[in-house]
Every structure is written in C-alpha cells, then in structure tokens.
Amino acid sequence: DQQVKQNSPSLSVQEGRISILNCDYTNSMFDYFLWYKKYPAEGPTFLISISSIKDKNEDGRFTVFLNKSAKHLSLHIVPSQPGDSAVYFCAARLGTGNQFYFGTGTSLTVIP
Amino acid sequence: GAVVSQHPSRVICKSGTSVKIECRSLDFQATTMFWYRQFPKQSLMLMATSNEGSKATYEQGVEKDKFLINHASLTLSTLTVTSAHPEDSSFYICSARDLAHYEQYFGPGTRLTVT
Numbered sequence: 001d002q003q004v005k006q007n008s009p010s011l012s013v014q015e016g017r018i019s020i021l022n023c024d025y026t027n028s029m030f031d032y033f034l035w036y037k038k039y040p041a042e043g044p045t046f047l048i049s050i051s052s053i054k055d056k057n058e059d060g061r062f063t064v065f066l067n068k069s070a071k072h073l074s075l076h077i078v079p080s081q082p083g084d085s086a087v088y089f090c091a092a093r094l095g096t097g098n099q100f101y102f103g104t105g106t107s108l109t110v111i112p
Numbered sequence: 113g114a115v116v117s118q119h120p121s122r123v124i125c126k127s128g129t130s131v132k133i134e135c136r137s138l139d140f141q142a143t144t145m146f147w148y149r150q151f152p153k154q155s156l157m158l159m160a161t162s163n164e165g166s167k168a169t170y171e172q173g174v175e176k177d178k179f180l181i182n183h184a185s186l187t188l189s190t191l192t193v194t195s196a197h198p199e200d201s202s203f204y205i206c207s208a209r210d211l212a213h214y215e216q217y218f219g220p221g222t223r224l225t226v227t
Contacts, residue, residue, distance in 0.1 A: 043218035099161065104155040
C-alpha cells in the first residue's frame, strides 16, 4: 500500500518559470516531510524539509508547502534552471520511528 | 555536509554466488542505517533498518536469510545478497542517520547485475 504518492511521473518546464511538484499522503501520523533530488545511478540528495507543525518552508529557490487537511505537500522551484532536471522524491516520516516512506518520484525536465 | 559512501558502485556476479555491499558514513556516526532497493522507474523500497550493535529489522516480504545485514560499527553497515539470482538485479541504496538530524543521508547506490 503506497502511503505516499506522486501522481505525476514527469513534468516539463521552461527555464525561468516555476516548477510545481506535488505529493499526497494517506497517513495523518506523518510528522515530517522531505524532498529529495536524484540523478540517474546516484543516491538521492536531501533538498528541503518541513515539519508537520508548519505550512511553509523556504530555502532559496525552493519552497515546500504543506496542507495537512488535504494531506498534500508541494515543492515549488522558482526560477527553474536546467540543472534542476532530475527525479524528485517526496518522503514522509512517522513520528514513532526512523522509517521514511517515499513517493514514486517525478521526473522534472527544465527546458533551456 | 554528511557524506555516505557505498562500495562497490557496480557489480556483476553469477547466479548462485554471494555479493557484499558496504555502506559507510564518512564524517558522522550513523546510529541507524537503512537499505533500500529501487527498480527502474519505481520508488525506493525500504528493505531493512539496522541499528548499530543490534539485529536488523526487515520489512515485510524481505527475506532476512537472503539479504544479510550487519551494522557492526557506527560508521559501517554491510548488505550481503546470498545465493543471488537474476531477479535480485537492482539498484541498492543505503542511507544513514545520526541522532541529531531528521534527514537521512544517502549513499550513491550500487548497481547489482546477476547473470
């Protein structure tokens, strides 16, 4: 059972525009959410996170929004750059343990 | 930042043999390490969680006798795929976490191909 879902397997955006990646989850007990970026044949690298007590966290060009009532989070990248082209995974953590639940990933292509 | 290495990055082995993959945290002590598996175009699937000095906790459906995990020190965990079969071919990724951080830091992954 996939508790974290990314319903868009791919996304293409023009350079300079906004990229919006979406993630939905089912478990209301998740207390911490993260976004990871992954290039082919490499391990994921941490990008940005948000605690469940917040609804927004911003770090440079990256902003994560959390809507707990809708069990939805999104990652905004503004402005998008060609180097942002990668697969983005959202992950959620249960408060009682260390386990992360990952979404299936969204492949972002930023077109120059 | 925290660095996690994996060795080897790529391995090809014959069916029936065993393969060991190492995961090291280079600049921090990893109290917990995780092993994931990723199939093409699919999500990272957690295989097991290991805490230093104790037995690993395996996810449902993961054979613990086939995927042996050892976390003997705070900087090293190993995954041994025993009696490998072609269906074990996959991308294996480890991650490590210390007590001070929520984030997991991932290794670069190991591509296993069983012929």
